[in-house]
Amino acid sequence: xxxxxxxxxxxxxxxxxxxxxxxxxxxxxxxxxxxxxxxxxxxxxxxxxxxxxxxxxxxxxxxxxxxxxxxxxxxxxxxxxxxxxxxxxxxxxxxxxxxxxxxxxxxxxxxxxxxxxxxxxxxxxxx
Numbered sequence: 030x031x032x033x034x035x036x037x038x039x040x041x042x043x044x045x046x047x048x049x050x051x052x053x054x055x056x057x058x059x060x061x062x063x064x065x066x067x068x069x070x071x072x073x074x075x076x077x078x079x080x081x082x083x084x085x086x087x088x089x090x091x092x093x094x095x096x097x098x099x100x101x102x103x104x105x106x107x108x109x110x111x112x113x114x115x116x117x118x119x120x121x122x123x124x125x126x127x128x129x130x131x132x133x134x135x136x137x138x139x140x141x142x143x144x145x146x147x148x149x150x151x152x153x154x155x156x
Contacts (some may be wrong), residue, residue: 039070040068040076049103050104054104055106058096058102064080092104
Protein backbone atom coordinates (compact mmCIF):
# COMPACT_ATOMS: atom_id res chain seq x y z
CA UNK A 30 0.00 0.00 0.00
CA UNK A 31 1.11 3.53 -0.66
CA UNK A 32 1.89 5.70 2.34
CA UNK A 33 -0.40 8.44 0.95
CA UNK A 34 -3.38 6.20 1.70
CA UNK A 35 -2.70 6.87 5.38
CA UNK A 36 -2.33 10.62 4.94
CA UNK A 37 -4.88 12.75 6.73
CA UNK A 38 -7.91 13.80 4.72
CA UNK A 39 -7.57 17.12 6.58
CA UNK A 40 -4.52 18.11 4.51
CA UNK A 41 -6.24 19.74 1.52
CA UNK A 42 -5.64 22.79 -0.65
CA UNK A 43 -8.24 24.74 1.32
CA UNK A 44 -7.08 23.74 4.80
CA UNK A 45 -3.41 24.40 4.06
CA UNK A 46 -4.16 27.76 2.45
CA UNK A 47 -6.41 28.64 5.38
CA UNK A 48 -3.70 27.77 7.90
CA UNK A 49 -1.11 29.75 5.95
CA UNK A 50 -3.33 32.84 5.89
CA UNK A 51 -2.54 33.14 9.58
CA UNK A 52 1.17 32.96 8.80
CA UNK A 53 1.83 36.05 6.75
CA UNK A 54 5.51 36.98 6.45
CA UNK A 55 8.76 35.14 7.13
CA UNK A 56 8.69 36.00 10.83
CA UNK A 57 5.54 33.88 11.13
CA UNK A 58 6.81 30.81 9.27
CA UNK A 59 6.33 27.31 10.63
CA UNK A 60 7.81 23.91 9.95
CA UNK A 61 5.96 21.23 8.00
CA UNK A 62 5.45 19.32 11.25
CA UNK A 63 3.92 22.38 12.94
CA UNK A 64 1.64 23.02 9.98
CA UNK A 65 0.43 19.41 9.84
CA UNK A 66 -0.24 19.43 13.60
CA UNK A 67 -2.14 22.74 13.34
CA UNK A 68 -4.34 21.40 10.55
CA UNK A 69 -4.94 17.79 11.57
CA UNK A 70 -4.03 17.61 15.24
CA UNK A 71 -1.63 14.75 14.58
CA UNK A 72 1.60 14.12 12.73
CA UNK A 73 2.85 11.38 10.45
CA UNK A 74 5.40 11.27 7.68
CA UNK A 75 2.54 10.48 5.27
CA UNK A 76 0.80 13.69 6.36
CA UNK A 77 4.02 15.64 5.85
CA UNK A 78 4.45 14.21 2.33
CA UNK A 79 0.83 15.11 1.58
CA UNK A 80 1.45 18.65 2.87
CA UNK A 81 4.45 19.06 0.55
CA UNK A 82 2.38 17.91 -2.44
CA UNK A 83 -0.40 20.34 -1.50
CA UNK A 84 2.11 23.19 -1.17
CA UNK A 85 3.49 22.32 -4.60
CA UNK A 86 -0.06 22.43 -5.99
CA UNK A 87 -0.77 25.78 -4.30
CA UNK A 88 2.41 27.25 -5.77
CA UNK A 89 1.48 25.82 -9.16
CA UNK A 90 -1.86 27.61 -8.88
CA UNK A 91 -0.05 30.90 -8.25
CA UNK A 92 -0.38 31.23 -4.48
CA UNK A 93 2.68 32.96 -2.92
CA UNK A 94 3.53 30.09 -0.56
CA UNK A 95 7.03 30.76 0.62
CA UNK A 96 9.41 28.72 2.65
CA UNK A 97 12.98 27.68 3.17
CA UNK A 98 14.56 25.45 5.80
CA UNK A 99 15.44 28.62 7.74
CA UNK A 100 12.00 30.24 7.70
CA UNK A 101 9.47 27.43 7.47
CA UNK A 102 6.29 27.89 5.43
CA UNK A 103 4.40 31.19 5.22
CA UNK A 104 2.58 33.43 2.75
CA UNK A 105 4.67 36.21 1.26
CA UNK A 106 4.03 39.56 2.90
CA UNK A 107 5.92 41.41 0.16
CA UNK A 108 7.76 40.99 -3.14
CA UNK A 109 11.16 40.58 -1.46
CA UNK A 110 9.98 37.53 0.49
CA UNK A 111 8.56 35.98 -2.65
CA UNK A 112 11.80 36.72 -4.52
CA UNK A 113 13.88 35.03 -1.78
CA UNK A 114 11.77 31.88 -1.96
CA UNK A 115 11.86 31.83 -5.76
CA UNK A 116 15.66 32.18 -5.67
CA UNK A 117 15.88 29.33 -3.12
CA UNK A 118 13.71 27.09 -5.33
CA UNK A 119 15.75 28.01 -8.42
CA UNK A 120 19.05 27.16 -6.68
CA UNK A 121 17.62 23.87 -5.44
CA UNK A 122 16.43 22.95 -8.93
CA UNK A 123 19.80 23.84 -10.45
CA UNK A 124 21.57 21.62 -7.92
CA UNK A 125 19.37 18.71 -8.98
CA UNK A 126 19.90 19.43 -12.68
CA UNK A 127 23.67 19.58 -12.23
CA UNK A 128 23.58 16.16 -10.56
CA UNK A 129 21.51 14.68 -13.40
CA UNK A 130 23.83 16.30 -15.93
CA UNK A 131 26.90 14.79 -14.26
CA UNK A 132 25.37 11.32 -13.92
CA UNK A 133 24.31 11.33 -17.56
CA UNK A 134 27.71 12.78 -18.55
CA UNK A 135 26.18 15.53 -20.66
CA UNK A 136 26.49 19.27 -20.38
CA UNK A 137 23.70 21.07 -18.62
CA UNK A 138 22.47 22.81 -21.81
CA UNK A 139 22.39 19.45 -23.63
CA UNK A 140 20.45 17.76 -20.84
CA UNK A 141 17.08 18.38 -22.48
CA UNK A 142 18.30 19.00 -25.99
CA UNK A 143 18.27 22.79 -26.03
CA UNK A 144 21.24 22.71 -28.44
CA UNK A 145 19.81 19.92 -30.57
CA UNK A 146 18.31 22.21 -33.22
CA UNK A 147 20.25 22.46 -36.48
CA UNK A 148 21.94 25.82 -36.94
CA UNK A 149 20.27 27.90 -39.61
CA UNK A 150 17.04 25.89 -39.63
CA UNK A 151 14.97 28.93 -38.74
CA UNK A 152 16.89 31.24 -41.10
CA UNK A 153 15.99 29.61 -44.40
CA UNK A 154 15.75 31.95 -47.34
CA UNK A 155 12.24 32.74 -48.53
CA UNK A 156 13.24 34.37 -51.82
